[in-house]
Amino acid sequence: MSPRSVVVAGYGMAGARFAEEILRRDPDGEHVALTILGEEKHLAYNRVLLSGVVGGSMKAEHVTLHGGEWRSRVRLGVSVASIDRATRKVVLSDGEAISYDALVLATGSRAWLPPVEGLTPDAPGVYTFRTLDDCEQILAAARPGAPVAVLGGGLLGIEAARGLVGRGCQVTVVHPVGHLMERQLDAGAGAVLARRLSALGVEFRLDARVNGYVPGDGLKLDDGLVPADIVVVTAGVKPETSVASAAGIEVDRGIVIDDCLRTNDPRVYAIGDCAQHSGAAAGLVQSAWEQAEVLADLLTGTNVAARYRGTPVVTRLKARDVDLAALGDVHVDVGTDEAEVLCLNDPSRGRYAKLVIRQDRVAGAILIGAPDAAATITQLYDGRMPVPSDRLAVLLGRALPSEATVASSPAELPGAAMVCRCNSVTKSQLVTAWRSGATGVTELASATRATTGCGSCREVVCGIAEWLSTTT
Numbered sequence: 001m002s003p004r005s006v007v008v009a010g011y012g013m014a015g016a017r018f019a020e021e022i023l024r025r026d027p028d029g030e031h032v033a034l035t036i037l038g039e040e041k042h043l044a045y046n047r048v049l050l051s052g053v054v055g056g057s058m059k060a061e062h063v064t065l066h067g068g069e070w071r072s073r074v075r076l077g078v079s080v081a082s083i084d085r086a087t088r089k090v091v092l093s094d095g096e097a098i099s100y101d102a103l104v105l106a107t108g109s110r111a112w113l114p115p116v117e118g119l120t121p122d123a124p125g126v127y128t129f130r131t132l133d134d135c136e137q138i139l140a141a142a143r144p145g146a147p148v149a150v151l152g153g154g155l156l157g158i159e160a161a162r163g164l165v166g167r168g169c170q171v172t173v174v175h176p177v178g179h180l181m182e183r184q185l186d187a188g189a190g191a192v193l194a195r196r197l198s199a200l201g202v203e204f205r206l207d208a209r210v211n212g213y214v215p216g217d218g219l220k221l222d223d224g225l226v227p228a229d230i231v232v233v234t235a236g237v238k239p240e241t242s243v244a245s246a247a248g249i250e251v252d253r254g255i256v257i258d259d260c261l262r263t264n265d266p267r268v269y270a271i272g273d274c275a276q277h278s279g280a281a282a283g284l285v286q287s288a289w290e291q292a293e294v295l296a297d298l299l300t301g302t303n304v305a306a307r308y309r310g311t312p313v314v315t316r317l318k319a320r321d322v323d324l325a326a327l328g329d330v331h332v333d334v335g336t337d338e339a340e341v342l343c344l345n346d347p348s349r350g351r352y353a354k355l356v357i358r359q360d361r362v363a364g365a366i367l368i369g370a371p372d373a374a375a376t377i378t379q380l381y382d383g384r385m386p387v388p389s390d391r392l393a394v395l396l397g398r399a400l401p402s403e404a405t406v407a408s409s410p411a412e413l414p415g416a417a418m419v420c421r422c423n424s425v426t427k428s429q430l431v432t433a434w435r436s437g438a439t440g441v442t443e444l445a446s447a448t449r450a451t452t453g454c455g456s457c458r459e460v461v462c463g464i465a466e467w468l469s470t471t472t
Contacts, residue, residue: 003033006299007090007098009080009243010106011038013047014272014288016065018104019073021296031300035098039079042132043070046452048285051156051318053135055163060132065452080107083247085265102267102299105255107240109273109282114151114235118213125215125230129160130237141230144168149219149228151210153180155317157234158197162319164232165201172203172226174210174219184315184326188345189352189366196322196350196368239274239282252276259307261295269295279310286422287311314378314421325374327381328364332356339363342395355395360386372397382418410460410467419464420450420457427464434468441465 006022008015019036026032038044044065052058082091089097111128113119119126127138138160142148146169150161153175161171173180179190194204205226212220218228239254250256250264254276261269261277271291273282280287290311297306317324334341340357346369353373356364362381367374376397380387388394413419415428425448438447441462445451451458 003029003031004101004299005033005035005099006102006104007080007100008034008036008104008106009090010104010108010272010274011036011040011044011074011076012106012108012272013044013065013285014108014292015104015106016044017289018106018271018292018295021292022300025296025300025302034073035100036074037078037080037092038074038076039093040131040133041077043068043074043076045132047130048318050129050132050135051159051163053132053163054129054138054160055166055320057166057320060135063132080243083243083249083268085247085249085268088267100267102269104295104299105244105263105268105270105274106272107243107274109237109239111233112236112238113233114210116210116213116219118215119151119210119231119233123213123215125228126213126233127230128233129156138164138230138232139167142167142169143229145170146229147172147218147227149174149226149231150234151219151231152234152236153177153204153206154183154234154236155181155315157232158193158317158322159319160232160234161202162197162200162322166320170203171201172205172228173197174205174208174221174226176208176210178207180204180206181317181326184330185366186330186354188343189326189330189354189368192345192347192350192352192368193322193324195347197319199350200321237273237283239276241274244268244270244274254282259309260298261291261308271295277308277310279308281311281313284311284313286314289422312381314381323367323369323371323374325367325378326365327378328362329356330354330364330366332364340391342391344395353395355387355391357387357391362387370397378421379418382421410464413464419460420448422457423449423452425450425457430461430464431468434465439465439469 022032046063049063079093080090081093089099091097111130128134148164148169148171150157150173153173161173164171179187180193209222210219219226241251241255244255245251255270255274257270257275257277272288291308294306294308297303314327332339332341334343342355344353351369353370354366365377413427417427419425419427429448433444433447438444450461
């Protein structure tokens with residue numbers, strides 16, 4: 001029996017991970033014949049780490065997910081132009097038609113430009129921050145000492161601003177809301193974050209209404225001008241759903257999928273940023289990874305009972321000198337009757353800690369400048385474990401679940417401790433991989449995928465690798 005033809009439309013983080021998962025389950029191609037289409041010219045790379053490329057802490061080759069051997073597996077520079085569901089064929093951007101038994105849409109999302117006069121994709125000095133090519137263009141245009149405006153004070157905007165300040169640019173973040181990262185932070189945390197970034201050289205214009213962009217001058221606001229040689233737009237993204245919508249596939253904010261990752265056409269699936277599932281927030285690396293695993297189980301027949309039930313939201317800011325984690329429901333006020341809410345606000349030292357507890361479980365948290373508390377609370381949240389009775393100790397990072405021990409060094413970290421949340425890698429898995437020959441951070445990443453998600457666990461993985469090198 002010939003293998004089923006599976007076409008993967010999109011070779012970003014979700015599509016690349018799905019292809020990996022298929023090959024892990026079906027290395028000889030006995031069950032699945034993959035066709036992988038990548039719109040960009042690059043092999044798959046980690047978009048989450050692009051702020052490190054802009055900031056200079058990483059080179060482009062450091063964020064790649066696949067080696068050169070993948071060039072023979074992927075068709076780069078080509079995408080799906082249309083879908084003929086009746087004949088189960090996709091027409092590519094180069095005119096070729098390909099038949100499929102199953103079509104996986106992993107088309108991701110595109111940067112959104114707000115409707116501002118003069119602010120267009122082809123306007124001089126305007127750059128989005130979404131792709132590796134975007135990074136190259138920004139770095140080519142951003143001169144040390146020059147004024148730069150970052151339009152959008154969400155997660156991506158903060159990462160871009162911190163990276164450009166590190167390059168010596170004079171950066172002003174322009175944001176239409178009264179505090180930064182309003183989706184993930186409350187007003188108190190947003191103010192602490194702004195103060196911390198201001199100390200690093202970033203300036204802010206909050207509650208700002210942008211009326212226009214003048215190349216060479218900058219952004220026109222209601223109350224003046226923000227001078228800028230270049231404008232980096234990080235105002236949000238829009239799921240890429242146009243091809244699906246044109247084919248009659250159900251689209252809302254994204255391509256609507258069920259727990260089997262199916263669209264309203266049972267032969268067409270969607271994963272990653274382009275997909276809309278009731279249990280997943282858009283833009284999360286971990287949700288894309290989990291969706292890829294479930295779909296690979298289903299399409300290879302490895303586990304036909306596999307289902308995607310959603311992914312808890314944990315956000316980590318990847319900006320040098322700023323430690324921030326936010327998870328769950330954070331927009332709950334202190335003093336509410338619906339939950340226990342503890343809050344510590346220490347703006348002069350750049351620290352903010354908020355913990356929301358419902359039914360003795362962590363329901364939400366914001367941690368700025370509190371890495372020990374972030375590790376503790378994330379572990380409680382992921383494991384749905386009861387919160388220790390000394391709530392203040394938890395908020396300060398001085399309490400751990402009863403089955404864990406305080407870990408001031410990698411040697412003391414419990415074997416079951418989750419090191420890489422994106423890829424569900426524990427300390428014991430890293431130790432096992434090391435003893436099997438993965439004796440280095442790069443090798444550990446290849447063997448376990450730790451550090452290849454959001455990248456926030458890299459320091460811990462490096463610490464474990466250093467500890468192992470002295471004990472084995």
